[in-house]
Amino acid sequence: GEPGRLEGMHVLVTAGGTVERIDPVRYITNDSSGKMGYAIAEEAVRMGAKVTLVSGPSALPVPCGVEIVRIQSALDMREAVLSRLEASHLIVKAAAVADYRPAVVAEQKIKKKSDSLTLELIKNPDILQEIGTLKKHQFVVGFAAETEALDEHAMDKLSRKNCDLIVGNDVSQEGAGFSGDTNVVRIYDRNGLVEALPIQSKKDVARRLLELAADRMPAAARN
Numbered sequence: 566g567e568p569g570r571l572e573g574m575h576v577l578v579t580a581g582g583t584v585e586r587i588d589p590v591r592y593i594t595n596d597s598s599g600k601m602g603y604a605i606a607e608e609a610v611r612m613g614a615k616v617t618l619v620s621g622p623s624a625l626p627v628p629c630g631v632e633i634v635r636i637q638s639a640l641d642m643r644e645a646v647l648s649r650l651e652a653s654h655l656i657v658k659a660a661a662v663a664d665y666r667p668a669v670v671a672e673q674k675i676k677k678k679s680d681s682l683t684l685e686l687i688k689n690p691d692i693l694q695e696i697g698t699l700k701k702h703q704f705v706v707g708f709a710a711e712t713e714a715l716d717e718h719a720m721d722k723l724s725r726k727n728c729d730l731i732v733g734n735d736v737s738q739e740g741a742g743f744s745g746d747t748n749v750v751r752i753y754d755r756n757g758l759v760e761a762l763p764i765q766s767k768k769d770v771a772r773r774l775l776e777l778a779a780d781r782m783p784a785a786a787r788n
């Protein structure tokens with residue numbers, strides 16, 4: 566994107582997977598590396614924004630000029646995001662948040678006993694949906710990671726979670742989704758498909774996404 570395009574904007578980006586503890590030495594997580602979200606944070610700085618990155622555990626270097634907030638669980642991420650909602654103009658939720666967490670976190674390491682063990686999971690709050698309910702001046706970009714019926718599922722998430730844009734990610738496609746350096750996405754707004762991006766670096770996806778968001782953000786959002 567054009568340097569200066571996001572001048573004066575506070576951009577809040579989430580990245581990486583959340584970690585949901587089972588006991589002191591075990592947890593549930595997912596394949597998100599943080600690459601997509603870190604690329605968005607880096608590009609937003611290049612476009613002149615003040616950027617805060619709320620990140621699950623990731624080995625990636627923090628892009629220059631980005632304020633990092635490291636979190637573990639979905640509940641941690643929720644708190645980090647909601648407390649910064651008011652001050653943000655643009656929110657981009659690239660993180661892969663666990664939908665469920667263990668109902669209880671064992672205080673001690675769980676001992677091996679019977680032949681089977683059932684782990685009860687309970688639903689995590691949907692952070693994006695909460696943002697969608699609370700938002701006023703904020704422009705909100707969600708992601709949708711899908712393995713089937715991408716258009717339908719992405720549009721459904723956009724309307725349920727009240728996003729301004731949603732990035733549909735068919736993670737079953739070659740070169741798309743978790744861990745790699747490239748992505749293949751389809752970007753939608755309330756009226757449907759805006760742009761289908763062929764395979765390209767996550768950096769280029771980040772740039773195009775932020776240009777589309779900047780085009781749609783009212784100048785008044787800068788105040």
Ligand code: PMT
Pocket residue numbers: 580581582596597598599600601602639658659660661662663664689690691692693694706707708709710711722734736742743744745
């Ligand atoms: O990190 P990388 O390795 O580069 O991988 C990038 C990515 C595949 C993680 C990224 O491109 C992506 O698709 N991120 C969204 C992953 C996801 O969890 O999607 P979802 O369809 O389950 O969730 C939809 C949206 O709701 C997302 O914006 C998610 O952040 C948000 N959500 C989901 C659940 C929840 N409890 N709270 C949320 O805010």
